[in-house]
Amino acid sequence: MKRATLSLAFVTSCVALAACGNPSQQPSTTDNKALPPAGPVEETVKAVGTQGILHATHSPAGCEFAVVATLHWDVTTEGIDAVELWVEGSEKPVLFAADGSKGSAQTGPWIYPATKFMLRAQRDGSELDRLVIEGKPCPVDATGS
Secondary structure, rough: OOOHHHHHHHHHHHHHHHHHHHHHHHOOOOOOHHHHHOOOOOEEEEEEEOOOOOOOEEEEOOEEEEEEEEEEEHHHHHHEEEEEEEOOOOOOEEEEEEEEEEEEEOOOOOOOOOOOEEEEEEEOOOOOEEEEEEOOOOOOHHHOO
């Protein structure tokens, strides 16, 4: 009987301690502030170059704000060792990234609709693929260009 009483007391103590939990993890009953609403689910747009080699993922681009894009490529099957990724601007193309035959590069928040990228072989400058961010081109004053 004494053993059963001790076992029951031990189990009761364990249950009581488990119910207490860590006080720092318990919700406060004195803080009745509402949690902020969850933000909108970010939509991802995927673009593919004209040759299917260059791919981009980004949020929907608009003239009101610039977005960040991540560009990916893989030319390992073409026997190309290194590539250059160029951005076509209003004046002349600008080198954005240079890397191996397979890779990726992330832009800053400067992508607007109609931003053009060109993937070239580093050894001879030949164009491998071209990708345009979808959307209606922005007026010059909207992007600060």
